[in-house]
């Protein structure tokens with residue numbers, strides 16, 4: 161088992177290298193000169209070629225590509241993500257650390273909402289399949305999967321905050337500020353997971369082990385919860401785990417709609433300001449989150465499944 | 474004639490699919506006598522499983538079952554779900570075709586045996602443990618303590634099949650239904666499982682319905698045979714009747730084919746094995 165976990169961890173290293181490289185290359189493909197941007201951001205009145213050359217040297221932009229990549233990776237590993245172009249008094253790490261808690265709060269609340277709603281609803285849809293309840297939910301799921309998050313956000317804002325005046329439209333600080341963004345973020349995930357759990361349970365209901373449990377006269381409740389739901393959750397487990405980085409990344413749009421002061425807002429502001437180090441680090445962070453959560457849930461899945469556990473040890 | 478334990482009259486099973494109704498079992502009449510082993514023979518898809526599943530209330534709500542199935546003075550087709558659940562696993566036990574997929578892959582054998590006991594008795598944990606070990610020992614499973622701790626995928630098909638038979642017998646049922654219990658097993662294991670069924674018949678005198686598409690297997694355990702074809706019972710009689718004087722052309726074809734195969738088998742083996 162230990163060996164298996166070590167192997168899995170080692171296998172993520174090439175993946176991380178790929179991610180960081182792609183991240184680095186893409187940011188450098190952006191068709192404006194970072195040196196010029198840095199100068200403009202620092203509000204230098206006249207941008208001369210000499211000034212650009214100077215800043216180039218200062219930012220290390222005159223060195224070859226791979227050298228710069230290696231340098232950047234080495235810095236990242238030391239936890240040094242550079243200095244914000246826009247605001248040279250702040251480090252990128254500091255900026256991210258400042259915005260991370262708000263995003264985690266939003267993503268965490270959304271995750272709880274997703275689990276609390278999609279699990280029981282998906283379960284009930286499967287148990288009472290083709291009932292009016294199931295039909296209505298299926299229709300809603302069908303409708304909401306096609307709706308983009310920003311549109312749902314604006315719709316909710318208009319309805320709940322403006323028309324009904326129940327909650328604040330934007331900002332942060334109190335629980336009431338959190339509700340609308342969290343509902344918006346979780347909306348599409350809720351419908352995805354209702355469908356996932358419902359279909360997974362229906363798939364499990366057709367299995368021989370359910371027939372055999374019925375043959376032995378096991379009570380329905382026990383079969384549904386102890387066997388069918390358990391097996392379905394087992395299959396959905398990795399998908400639900402992988403939705404955590406998705407939720408964190410997915411807040412980017414919603415945060416901007418609701419002016420939520422998290423990573424998403426930081427990222428969009430940085431994009432407008434051409435603040436490359438921040439964008440680069442944000443993209444890298446999200447990529448690493450995906451890899452890490454994938455790793456964690458893969459290992460947990462292996463530990464939890466008696467069939468995989470044996471193969472792994 | 475001895476007591477009739479199960480008496481099925483005019484059993485008809487149909488399924489509703491996309492607004493259309495298909496009949497899967499037509500107007501079947503049969504009975505099982507006490508201590509008798511009734512064989513149901515037929516190729517796959519002929520409605521053998523449907524027949525027994527409908528009697529035991531194992532079909533989904535989109536199936537329509539009509540007729541009567543008398544068991545201990547109750548018409549099973551009219552009983553409530555809860556009453557049927559109580560009967561299943563205790564009074565009527567069943568063994569299925571695919572032992573490897575019939576157990577929940579995430580649960581240990583011990584917990585799956587225990588939940589069966591819990592569903593029908595009020596035994597405490599200690600008694601359940603004793604009975605579980607006893608069950609495995611009766612099925613001649615070595616090291617029962619270890620086997621109890623195993624997950625289904627860690628055991629062989631034959632062993633799981635024997636555990637299944639053990640679970641079926643543990644509640645001392647009045648009727649044991651075996652739905653193709655040997656089909657998924659290799660030849661040697663098949664023979665062992667068949668022997669186990671014959672022993673049950675001889676020692677416990679449990680009434681049985683033994684379903685198979687294998688004439689060889691059915692001749693080894695069944696006292697009386699029903700032949701099913703496309704949802705209908707087309708023939709009935711002893712193994713000898715079926716083999717030599719079948720009334721139905723389909724049964725004759727089945728028997729002839731089987732005879733040809735058996736001839737070949739005998740030649741290859743040099744002499745007829747007991748089970749043929």
Ligand SMILES: Nc1ncnc2c1ncn2[C@@H]1O[C@H](COP(=O)(O)OP(=O)(O)O)[C@@H](O)[C@H]1O
Pocket residue numbers: 488490497515516517518519520521522523524
């Ligand atoms: N869930 C189902 N819906 C519709 N038809 C079914 C279903 N299950 C089985 N059937 C049909 O019922 C017939 C009898 O099936 P079954 O009793 O399982 O045959 P077997 O004799 O092999 O046990 C088959 O023709 C099969 O196609």
Ligand SMILES: [Mg+2]
Pocket residue numbers: 518521522523652653
């Ligand atoms: Mg069958």
